[in-house]
Amino acid sequence: MLKIEKLNAYYGEFHVLEDINMEVPRGQVVVLLGPNGHGKSTLLKSICGLVRSVKGNILYKGQNITGMSTSRLVSMGITYIAENRELFPFMTVQENLKLGAFSRAARPHLKENLDMVFTLFPRLAERKKQLASTMSGGEGRMLAIARGLMSNADLLAVDEPSLGLQPNLRLEVFRIIKEINKQGKTILVVEQNIPKIAEMADKIYVLEEGMITFEGDKEKVLSSEHMKEIFLGM
Amino acid sequence: AQEIKVGVPLAMTGPYTDTGDNYWKGIKMAIDEINEAGGLLKKKLVPVRFDTQEFAPERVMQGADYLCGQEKVMSVHAGWAGWGQDIRAYGKYDAPFFADDGSQAAVDVFKENPADFANIFQLTDTGINQAASMFRVLMALPYEYPNKKVVIIHADDAWGQEVGDTLEKNFKEKGWEVALKEKVPYGTREWGPILTTIRKINPAIIHVEIVSAQEVITFFRQFMKAPTSSILSYGYSIVPREVVETMGKEADGLIGEVPTAMPTPKAPTPEAQAWVDKFEKIYGHRPQAGSWAAYSGVKAWAAAVAAVGDETKLKEVNQYIATQGYKGETGMWKWDAEHVMRAGGDVPIGHYQVQDGEMVTIYTDPPTKPYLDFKFIKPRWIK
Amino acid sequence: MEVIDVIISGMINGSVYALMAVGLTLVYGVSKVFNFAYGSFYSLGGYLAFSILSFKIFGGYVTVLVLAVPALLLFGYVVERAIVAPLRRWSSWEVKVMMLTLGLALLMDNLFQITYGARVKSLPVIVEGSLTVGPVIVSWQDIAIFVLSVSGMFAFRWVLNNTWVGLAVQAVAQNPNGAQIVGIPRDKIFAATFAISTVMVGLGGILLSQKYFVSPNQGWDILVKAWVITAFGGMGSIRGSLYAAFIMGMLEAFVGWMFGLTWVQFALFGVLLATLAIRPQGLMGKWG
Amino acid sequence: MDGKRRILIMAVVFGLVALLPIFFGGSKVIMHILIMCLIWSVVASCWDLIMGFAGIFSFGQVAFFVIGAYASAIFSLRLGVPPIISTFLAGAVAAAVGVLVALPCLRLKGAYVALVTFAVHMILAPFLKSNMGRAIGTGGAQGLLTIPPISLFGYTFQNAEPIPFFYLTLVVAVICSLIIILVIMSHWGTAFLTLKDSEDFARALGVSALRYKLMVFALTSFLTGMIGGFYGHYVGMLSTRMLGIDLFVTLMIMLVIGGVGQYPGAVLGAFFTVTINEMLAPVGSYRPLILGAMVLILVLALPDGVVGLIRSLFNLGGRGARAGGRMK
Amino acid sequence: MAERVLLRASNLTKRFGALVAVNNLSFQVKEGEIFGIAGPNGAGKSTVYNLLTGVYPFEGRVEFEGREIAGLPPHKIAHMGIARTFQVPQIFASLTVGECVDVGSRFGCPGGYDRAYTSEMLDFVSLTDQKDRPTEQLNLLGKKRLMIGASLATKPKILMLDEPMAGSNFKEIQQLMDLIKKINQDLGITIIIIEHFMKVLTELTKTLLIIETGTEICCGDPVEVTANPKVIQCYLGDAYAEN
Numbered sequence A: 001m002l003k004i005e006k007l008n009a010y011y012g013e014f015h016v017l018e019d020i021n022m023e024v025p026r027g028q029v030v031v032l033l034g035p036n037g038h039g040k041s042t043l044l045k046s047i048c049g050l051v052r053s054v055k056g057n058i059l060y061k062g063q064n065i066t067g068m069s070t071s072r073l074v075s076m077g078i079t080y081i082a083e084n085r086e087l088f089p090f091m092t093v094q095e096n097l098k099l100g101a102f103s104r105a106a107r108p109h110l111k112e113n114l115d116m117v118f119t120l121f122p123r124l125a126e127r128k129k130q131l132a133s134t135m136s137g138g139e140g141r142m143l144a145i146a147r148g149l150m151s152n153a154d155l156l157a158v159d160e161p162s163l164g165l166q167p168n169l170r171l172e173v174f175r176i177i178k179e180i181n182k183q184g185k186t187i188l189v190v191e192q193n194i195p196k197i198a199e200m201a202d203k204i205y206v207l208e209e210g211m212i213t214f215e216g217d218k219e220k221v222l223s224s225e226h227m228k229e230i231f232l233g234m
Numbered sequence B: 001a002q003e004i005k006v007g008v009p010l011a012m013t014g015p016y017t018d019t020g021d022n023y024w025k026g027i028k029m030a031i032d033e034i035n036e037a038g039g040l041l042k043k044k045l046v047p048v049r050f051d052t053q054e055f056a057p058e059r060v061m062q063g064a065d066y067l068c069g070q071e072k073v074m075s076v077h078a079g080w081a082g083w084g085q086d087i088r089a090y091g092k093y094d095a096p097f098f099a100d101d102g103s104q105a106a107v108d109v110f111k112e113n114p115a116d117f118a119n120i121f122q123l124t125d126t127g128i129n130q131a132a133s134m135f136r137v138l139m140a141l142p143y144e145y146p147n148k149k150v151v152i153i154h155a156d157d158a159w160g161q162e163v164g165d166t167l168e169k170n171f172k173e174k175g176w177e178v179a180l181k182e183k184v185p186y187g188t189r190e191w192g193p194i195l196t197t198i199r200k201i202n203p204a205i206i207h208v209e210i211v212s213a214q215e216v217i218t219f220f221r222q223f224m225k226a227p228t229s230s231i232l233s234y235g236y237s238i239v240p241r242e243v244v245e246t247m248g249k250e251a252d253g254l255i256g257e258v259p260t261a262m263p264t265p266k267a268p269t270p271e272a273q274a275w276v277d278k279f280e281k282i283y284g285h286r287p288q289a290g291s292w293a294a295y296s297g298v299k300a301w302a303a304a305v306a307a308v309g310d311e312t313k314l315k316e317v318n319q320y321i322a323t324q325g326y327k328g329e330t331g332m333w334k335w336d337a338e339h340v341m342r343a344g345g346d347v348p349i350g351h352y353q354v355q356d357g358e359m360v361t362i363y364t365d366p367p368t369k370p371y372l373d374f375k376f377i378k379p380r381w382i383k
Numbered sequence C: 001m002e003v004i005d006v007i008i009s010g011m012i013n014g015s016v017y018a019l020m021a022v023g024l025t026l027v028y029g030v031s032k033v034f035n036f037a038y039g040s041f042y043s044l045g046g047y048l049a050f051s052i053l054s055f056k057i058f059g060g061y062v063t064v065l066v067l068a069v070p071a072l073l074l075f076g077y078v079v080e081r082a083i084v085a086p087l088r089r090w091s092s093w094e095v096k097v098m099m100l101t102l103g104l105a106l107l108m109d110n111l112f113q114i115t116y117g118a119r120v121k122s123l124p125v126i127v128e129g130s131l132t133v134g135p136v137i138v139s140w141q142d143i144a145i146f147v148l149s150v151s152g153m154f155a156f157r158w159v160l161n162n163t164w165v166g167l168a169v170q171a172v173a174q175n176p177n178g179a180q181i182v183g184i185p186r187d188k189i190f191a192a193t194f195a196i197s198t199v200m201v202g203l204g205g206i207l208l209s210q211k212y213f214v215s216p217n218q219g220w221d222i223l224v225k226a227w228v229i230t231a232f233g234g235m236g237s238i239r240g241s242l243y244a245a246f247i248m249g250m251l252e253a254f255v256g257w258m259f260g261l262t263w264v265q266f267a268l269f270g271v272l273l274a275t276l277a278i279r280p281q282g283l284m285g286k287w288g
Numbered sequence D: 001m002d003g004k005r006r007i008l009i010m011a012v013v014f015g016l017v018a019l020l021p022i023f024f025g026g027s028k029v030i031m032h033i034l035i036m037c038l039i040w041s042v043v044a045s046c047w048d049l050i051m052g053f054a055g056i057f058s059f060g061q062v063a064f065f066v067i068g069a070y071a072s073a074i075f076s077l078r079l080g081v082p083p084i085i086s087t088f089l090a091g092a093v094a095a096a097v098g099v100l101v102a103l104p105c106l107r108l109k110g111a112y113v114a115l116v117t118f119a120v121h122m123i124l125a126p127f128l129k130s131n132m133g134r135a136i137g138t139g140g141a142q143g144l145l146t147i148p149p150i151s152l153f154g155y156t157f158q159n160a161e162p163i164p165f166f167y168l169t170l171v172v173a174v175i176c177s178l179i180i181i182l183v184i185m186s187h188w189g190t191a192f193l194t195l196k197d198s199e200d201f202a203r204a205l206g207v208s209a210l211r212y213k214l215m216v217f218a219l220t221s222f223l224t225g226m227i228g229g230f231y232g233h234y235v236g237m238l239s240t241r242m243l244g245i246d247l248f249v250t251l252m253i254m255l256v257i258g259g260v261g262q263y264p265g266a267v268l269g270a271f272f273t274v275t276i277n278e279m280l281a282p283v284g285s286y287r288p289l290i291l292g293a294m295v296l297i298l299v300l301a302l303p304d305g306v307v308g309l310i311r312s313l314f315n316l317g318g319r320g321a322r323a324g325g326r327m328k
Numbered sequence E: 001m002a003e004r005v006l007l008r009a010s011n012l013t014k015r016f017g018a019l020v021a022v023n024n025l026s027f028q029v030k031e032g033e034i035f036g037i038a039g040p041n042g043a044g045k046s047t048v049y050n051l052l053t054g055v056y057p058f059e060g061r062v063e064f065e066g067r068e069i070a071g072l073p074p075h076k077i078a079h080m081g082i083a084r085t086f087q088v089p090q091i092f093a094s095l096t097v098g099e100c101v102d103v104g105s106r107f108g109c110p111g112g113y114d115r116a117y118t119s120e121m122l123d124f125v126s127l128t129d130q131k132d133r134p135t136e137q138l139n140l141l142g143k144k145r146l147m148i149g150a151s152l153a154t155k156p157k158i159l160m161l162d163e164p165m166a167g168s169n170f171k172e173i174q175q176l177m178d179l180i181k182k183i184n185q186d187l188g189i190t191i192i193i194i195e196h197f198m199k200v201l202t203e204l205t206k207t208l209l210i211i212e213t214g215t216e217i218c219c220g221d222p223v224e225v226t227a228n229p230k231v232i233q234c235y236l237g238d239a240y241a242e243n
């Protein structure tokens, strides 16, 4: 689905990502772990065309998409769900969701997708008319995820969906991600602090100081003491 | 040197550009004439221009220092030059300085120290006297006023204030009721509120004194939507050339005045007629207020220099101008003791009416007398 | 009835102010760009109309609209892409944009002055004559201006509230990054709103030139009025600007009528200050 | 750039300026231009202090200047206060107005502050010309034409003799610049920066937003008003015509050229701008056109002005560098 | 240690329009303790901080060391010895790391600028080696430590932390917890902490306050509180209980 070769990213002079190679197979949940500020969000943003200067190759369904604009990528089926929500504060929940289906490909499916997210997040259905800015942190997170789902994307890049969520919602959000994955979406997710995260992921990458320092599936992770201690809190 | 430098401080940028152009047309015409005739004392006149922009005090002062102090010009020909600020700035030097301020403030500054300001010459009479002249002509019009109510609208600058106050005084003395006297800022282009009041008053005379074409044209157009039976007197505001050029015959009936006037369409003397024709040939339109005065200023100075025989004897040149005056196309120009070209004689104030899309002199003043056989025509909006 | 006259005068002014202010608030609301050259864009509209009409081609104002609207659109778009957009990369770019547009205003105004001369230019009327209802007289020109600006405004609001494009514009206004994430071409929207606001104020220039003429330095007045109204209504709130425009139009008419025109400016700023003292974000403004 | 280096640069700049009369002393025009450069450098520096450092979009700088000029003239004309004292009183008046304007601005943001302060500018001319203005002695639309010159220790500084006046202005400009540098380098400067970067956190750390915002308004309007009064006594005349758009734009250009928030930049900007303006004089009506084009090009090519350019060429760090500068 | 009450909040109420963000909330913090606040998203936790530090007006009373502080502006409250950090890291982008910490000492410290103490605090949050770097170059954890460092430089009596752990992994959480313990024990500073990680709260705090929609649900020993069925139902979730 997604293949990244020798990706480098910069903020001005600051070299954030160095020669990243990774692969996200179709229909899997790939989890990206790593310490604070080591470039996880930057990697997701680079994939989605939100970082200005990137070098290297990003292949999506075999096509090189490096340097394409975000709006183009969205219409090709890649959607980013941001760490800090990025909602439209003075619009209602419904309008936010509608905007999620902005891309031409998604517009015809507006209705069915709305029904889909409302079943996934009944809370949002209750709050259709509420302004996004008045939603609590957790509800806002759900809205952000739901909005991302509205785009009919094949590949979802989800950045720390559980950040700042209350404990019961944190697990809930992850359960929903699994459910979406079951509906056939490919998911690349940055996460921390979800106990047993390894059990839910098909594949795990660890990003440290802008480089991939670990890559492997469930078994490999669980057999690494280092991983367990630092990233899984076991 | 075979050149004589002549200073020309005028607005070349900003809101006063157009008046600056008017003066420049007259000044350039005079300089070209003199040069074509072999120069002044066989020396070529070279204009040195200075952009006075918006007449900020320091700009006026800098102009004087630049032209007189640095460029050492032998005379300075300005138009509007700073309403008194200019007297101080140029009074420090000796080169003759011709201005067209038309402001009592400038005369007051002169009076402080006539000896020091001996090089200052005003090309027009003050606003006070011009306003008095406007009043006299308004009263002399062969027209029966239906009532004795007048509305005066004037700009919030020194000129507008001076004219407005004088008119008010004159009207009151004659037993008229000044039903509305309104000071308005420049940039006023929506006259609805004032016109509403005017329509209620239905005055016999409306006088508007705001020397900017946009303001007076918009006033007229909005007035004409539902005109009252009033004589519309524009005073000096008639002078922006845009007023008649923009409105053409639409403006027929408006009256106004020009100080130091070159009466048109028929000039008073053959020489003057020749001058008017020449101006029209060069610039493609009738002479504007200011062009004639500025032209005459240059010629007056040149005549004095010729008589003195040395352009660098500034004090003598000044003395000559002040005492001998100058014989121009319309007749004698004589400055009074305050170095003001007082209206009257061969240099009267011209009073116009717009007829058939052009300004036609119907009166000269003082003394108040009809001009040749041009007649006042009752405006079409008066029933 | 004098009062009716005054009210009509206020309404007509209000409608024009609305057109002016909405363009300014749109750009500020969507991209936080404060456009100091806004008044010069107004003059540009007037001069465009003047130039087109001076060819005496057939169609009159219809031709003007057909030619000027795309020209203004293109001009606005190019200005945004070429000189405003590159500044976004810098810190405190808002100040820099202000300075840049100030320079642009200076450049444009003086270009007009050099090309067309300092004198006012006049345009033919759009419609002749006036409508008389009892003691009240309104010129058809004023009615045309009112109808055109109000219907323009409603059309604009309709687009903003009922189309995908409108929704996208609002989205960018509220959160440019968020908009980008859902696939809205943010930079194009920035440029497009700038272009649309250019068209609006340019149209204002075309509509009003007949009434108030065209001259090189007239834009400052328009800028300040539009600015006052925008702040009064709440920067970035289209509805607020609409209300504010009519309130200010009325205020101007009534103060001018009752106290004299010199007080209008004091009254406008007085009301603005009082409003901001109570509601720092203006009538309908939202922070951010 | 640390304080010492800033002071060093200022010393070099002003030291060089102090030598200029040796070359140009003979020309009143050039001396006048130099005096105006010094005066505008103070105004532009104050503007930079409030806008570049404190991040408050105050557009009332010209208004404070004119208020100071009128106040000082009126004190000396009406009450007979010696000009040297009335300029300080004028500063105080301008500062008082500044604080009054600042009060509503405290709750406002960005473009609103710009508008409210610009409103002072817009209203000032009608006010000075109105009957209220005339009542306090502004001379109405005509302005004031007889402002007495400054006398100090029995010497009268006439504008007809620019060299002594030049040195007087230089002294004033140096004092004002020192005050501004000290403010920028002191904890005041830090407070402005913190309030600009994150007001919430700054307040939580004990920075009083109210106090520093009022202080910066008061200080900049005091200095501006004082130099305004000084200007009035220098030129000897005042009119409302300074409130046109021309002067405002010119000041803005000084900041653009010097660089916003790049302190000695404003001073350099004043010298550059006035010089360029005079050099463009021969092109007459093309002058503002060229100025406008220059602003466009400069903002696009050198967003941090000349000083920003010098900084990035020589890779100087320091507070100013980060007050402006490229975003991450 | 004497159980002196350092901060007493009584009947705090804050409305935003129709929304009652904090509803008649009372609690007290004893000197030297670590006091935890938790509750669902949007419960009003950050708002409570904003009230205590004078960000906006509200109803109710706040006593600090026996003195009423409600109604005082934020900088006065800071001078009295209340310091706080923000949920979304806030730093001064124009300053260097060292200067940033200086700000706390220069403006917030009643005794005036204290250079030695400032560098001590810089050391305390392990940023000495970053002293001359622009603050914006720090990573999230660095920014959080910097916020804490600057707050400590004001020599506060109480430090209020707003979700310091959010976005950190287990190792980082451990580091931050050590830092907080050190602040509490070595510097003797009372701490209030908002957190969503129960593990952190149970390990650190002595008293835990749970609020929902601005109202208190329960308050007391963290272990007892987390076992409260109401808390589990509205906040922790069954999954937590199972764990």
Ligand SMILES: Nc1ncnc2c1ncn2[C@@H]1O[C@H](COP(=O)(O)OP(=O)(O)OP(=O)(O)O)[C@@H](O)[C@H]1O
Binding pocket: A011, A014, A016, A034, A035, A036, A037, A038, A039, A040, A041, A042, A043, A083, D328, E136, E137, E138, E139, E140, E167
């Ligand atoms: N817009 C930006 N400009 C400059 N530097 C940035 C920018 N965004 C992030 N950085 C820096 O790039 C580095 C990587 O940031 P990134 O957000 O990708 O990290 P992360 O691994 O997602 O961390 P977190 O756990 O905080 O989300 C950090 O040091 C950060 O400070």
Ligand SMILES: Nc1ncnc2c1ncn2[C@@H]1O[C@H](COP(=O)(O)OP(=O)(O)OP(=O)(O)O)[C@@H](O)[C@H]1O
Binding pocket: A133, A134, A135, A136, A137, A138, A164, E016, E019, E021, E039, E040, E041, E042, E043, E044, E045, E046, E047, E048, E087
């Ligand atoms: N300035 C404000 N205006 C209007 N509503 C506000 C404002 N600040 C906060 N709120 C609302 O008050 C409620 C409490 O917000 P607060 O930030 O205190 O929540 P919190 O408990 O800190 O939540 P989280 O765990 O998500 O940080 C929320 O519903 C929020 O939307």
Ligand SMILES: [Mg+2]
Binding pocket: A040, A041, A042, A083, A159
């Ligand atoms: Mg991240």
Ligand SMILES: [Mg+2]
Binding pocket: E045, E046, E047, E087
């Ligand atoms: Mg919170």
